[in-house]
Amino acid sequence: MSAAEQLLPATSVGTEPLFAVRDLTRLYGPEKGCQGVSFELYPGEVLGIVGESGSGKSTLLSLLCGRCPPDRGSVQYRDGAGDWLDLYAASEAERRTLLRTEWGFVEQNPRDGLRMGVSAGANIGERLMAQGVRHYGQLRAAGLDWLQQVEIDPARIDDLPRTFSGGMQQRLQIARNLVSSPKLVFMDEPTGGLDVSVQARLLDLLRGLVRELDLAVVIVTHDLAVARLLADRLMVMRRSRVVESGLTDQILDDPQHPYTQLLVSSVLQP
């Protein structure tokens, strides 16, 4: 048995967090928005945020990714050079650079995350062009490579995204984000609008890419099956607060908080 055994240190266990969130709060009204959220995320770790509509998941996500300044609290990111960057103390320019280099954002609706008026290849190449790649041949090669990685026929590189199916658009959006080799990717209900059969394919693809690229991911979903498949750990939100957090299978198989128990027991299990 030990012949093939190679006890390498597991790649996913970082010694220092990649992302640190302290007391993050933004309220639009009593218990509307999110409040008092703190956590750390390590390289390669996948954090799922679950809860019903209106629980504050989406607010939290936009606070985390720099789209909306918090009332209180901080978001810090350790960049490629190992320096900590305070997201909301940084300049708009630094935030934007981060969002198109070391970060990615996969929108629920691919129309929000893609440029529908330009070809699939241009969608994939845009981040590289923004980073200063000025070689058409390289952009083309990256486009073909990523289409293959997300299981889209490379022959469709010059087609407009609007000629793609919903599942293909979502995979194209993922390629568009991953082309810059990000370390941290935010996902907002990435399988939300898709048929179940298409969902499975996308989830499988995401699982593989997350492990292969050692991505840290924050994924917002109301689908507990998606959470179980993708997330290492979960935060359960209800009325703007995190009511429970921990290992994904522990939260789903042995929920402690009354609300989590209700949430888990409400799901139909096929």
Place this chain on the structure above:
Amino acid sequence: MNTLIEVRDLAKTFTLHQQHGVSLQVLRGLSFTVAAGECLVLHGQSGAGKSTLLRTLYGNYLPAGGSIRIRHAGDWLELVGAEPRQVLAVRRQTLGYVSQFLRVIPRVPALEVVMEPALARGWSRADAEARAKALLTRLNIPERLWQLAPGTFSGGEQQRVNLARGFMVSWPVMLLDEPTASLDEANARVVLELIDDAKAAGSALIGIFHDRAIREAVADRYLDMTQEDLAHAS
């Protein structure tokens, strides 16, 4: 003795908030240790909390109190209250769990399912594939099924795919939840061999086995869980 896992005063309670907050105490004051090369078999009737104990040890259930310490990466690590990523690291490197049920992931072929624990440890694909194929062959999964997702397999085939996955890499500590239940004699014998291999390689095993013959073949010690008040290692 080279102790690999040490459990002290472990308790597990389920509070069912959806059912008027009724509280069930399933484990209480449980203490034992298991050493390298040793197999501890949990003993007790159905409902005594054997599976609950395994799941609590694995971190799948949240303990209500006590301590679970495990030798991980050369150090003792307390699992009760550990960070999720620590638990995941322990599950990747140190603590294996083999049940009779396979959690099927859509679209992932059987071969990949089996290889996954090795790939997570950073094995090369070639090494992982060689061992996975050897295991699937040993457990009599026909080669034509290897590239198919196990969702459509029979219950027995799924169980054997899961066993191959469980024995894919060597675990310092292994939890076995009725791995041989409903297997035919030939396959059960293979599992026995795999368990013996693991013991010989220095794994500490904790298991539940309903079949008396198998239980007697693998057990070094028993943990009696029938009288919960007096629960202790015999």
Place this chain on the structure above:
Amino acid sequence: MNAQAIPASDAGYNFAYLDEQTKRMIRRALLKAVAIPGYQVPFGGREMPLPYGWGTGGMQLTAAILGADDVLKVIDQGADDTTNAVSIRRFFARTAGVATTERTPAATVIQTRHRIPETPLAAGQIMVYQVPIPEPLRFIEPSETETRTMHALGDYGVMHVKLYEDIATFGHIATSYAYPVTVDGRYVMDPSPIPKFDNPKLDRSPALMLFGAGREKRLYAVPPYTRVVSLDFEDHPFQIQQWEQCCAICGSGDSYLDELIVDDAGSKQFVCSDTDYCAQRAQQQESRP
């Protein structure tokens, strides 16, 4: 030579039509534009006695910089004798009483639509461009707030998306006019709908370049001797248009040519789009023994 009879200036208008306050406001905006090459400065555009799209932006700039002893040339598609060019020339002759010319070297101010003269410009000359859409990022980003932020942050990746699409679709960069440029290594600028043939003439030109968009109420500038670089890819470098033919009138082999259909059979001729340049060359050839 080409100097026209100057119509008597109309005393009923303020000098160059616009009132002095408006001209001062536009000059202040122009100073800012010159100080920040390629940056779009908003200005309080006025109603002009002709519709948007006919050069109202360029005319307001010309009105603001014109002095009594300036000599004005106006071209449209390279020609001095088209309706738009003639009208604007006469407009300023009448409202400002300035001299006008068709000769490029004789002009101090040249208002243009679509072309930069072939005759090299000299220090002291001012080019005024009529601009329909001043924002080079507009094709991909409809929000003004967002395009301003993109300019502020130098966030210009999307400009190459357009060029990428060209190559993917046509095999080469097919954008042939309003071809985007980087000014002084900082701002990306729309050089107005001049053919990309004229882009190299912007680079380090001794003349001052002023751009005015009447409908959008934006102006911008390229000061003399400023670096102006056309965007491109390393493996698809910027190239200007080329013709196999020479001008049918003056025989020029290196000017921008217009294609003319000369009879009902569809026979084609290629002639210089810059009428003054063409006429000067033809005249020189005739006078030569």
